[in-house]
Amino acid sequence: MSIGAGAGIAERLSDVQARIEHACGVSGRSPGDVRIVAVTKTHPPGVVRDAVEIGVPDIGENRVQELTAKMDALGTEDASALGVRWHFVGRLQSNKASDVAGRVSLVHSVDRLSLVDALERHAGPGQVQRVLVQVNVGDDPRKGGCPPDRTLDLVAEARSRPALEVIGLMTIPPLPPEDADQEEHARPFFAELRRLRDAASDEWPEVQQLSMGMSGDLGSAVEEGATIVRVGTALLGARRDPPWDPESTWRTDE
Numbered sequence: 001m002s003i004g005a006g007a008g009i010a011e012r013l014s015d016v017q018a019r020i021e022h023a024c025g026v027s028g029r030s031p032g033d034v035r036i037v038a039v040t041k042t043h044p045p046g047v048v049r050d051a052v053e054i055g056v057p058d059i060g061e062n063r064v065q066e067l068t069a070k071m072d073a074l075g076t077e078d079a080s081a082l083g084v085r086w087h088f089v090g091r092l093q094s095n096k097a098s099d100v101a102g103r104v105s106l107v108h109s110v111d112r113l114s115l116v117d118a119l120e121r122h123a124g125p126g127q128v129q130r131v132l133v134q135v136n137v138g139d140d141p142r143k144g145g146c147p148p149d150r151t152l153d154l155v156a157e158a159r160s161r162p163a164l165e166v167i168g169l170m171t172i173p174p175l176p177p178e179d180a181d182q183e184e185h186a187r188p189f190f191a192e193l194r195r196l197r198d199a200a201s202d203e204w205p206e207v208q209q210l211s212m213g214m215s216g217d218l219g220s221a222v223e224e225g226a227t228i229v230r231v232g233t234a235l236l237g238a239r240r241d242p243p244w245d246p247e248s249t250w251r252t253d254e
């Protein structure tokens, strides 16, 4: 572990856990039912190692190239010794599906039929790729996700594919206005995703997970039922600028 950086993450992890515990207290939930995914985008692979070593084995990336570069940098052996579980949380182009399918523990961002087709094609023989269907609950043109009224159809289609297992839903709420309370601004969108999840799980009990809540709004997300929160800055500090560059190997272990 790079001395200092890991200690910073450990302190911030306590804060994030305290926020989760508080939200669970308010809503009568158990903190053990909320999984933290550390979103390590822009950070070097050494930060992935730090996060796993302090007890956050779920690691999220939002760009395919950065994900695969970090996988390569850590190496399969090192990563499996560490027990890394990779999550892909960003927009996924169908022509990049082969870089992700069968290589990550969970794809959070399935939002259209063409992507269902592409993931199914590339999952690999005998493999089952777990996925979440991403919903654009705020109808925000800048955000990915299928329209809310298409969600159940897309879940039905994806779960009919032998190579895919749909275990829940994911959303990113619209950005709050400048001086809005981020937590309260996001809450109705989280509640909407939970309603969609309830409708889906009534029909298909395996659709349980709710991936919602980031650094600025994970409290209301957990109160509204999040089972997975995706946390970047609150856990790892500000994003790196310039971001980690896989071409500059000297920065790998920074």
Ligand SMILES: *Cc1c(COP(=O)(O)O)cnc(C)c1O
Residues within 6 Å of the ligand: 039, 041, 062, 089, 090, 172, 214, 215, 216, 230, 231, 232, 233, 234
């Ligand atoms: C970057 C990112 C996050 C984490 O964002 P923070 O605000 O830094 O916690 C979560 N989800 C997705 C899809 C992201 O791209």
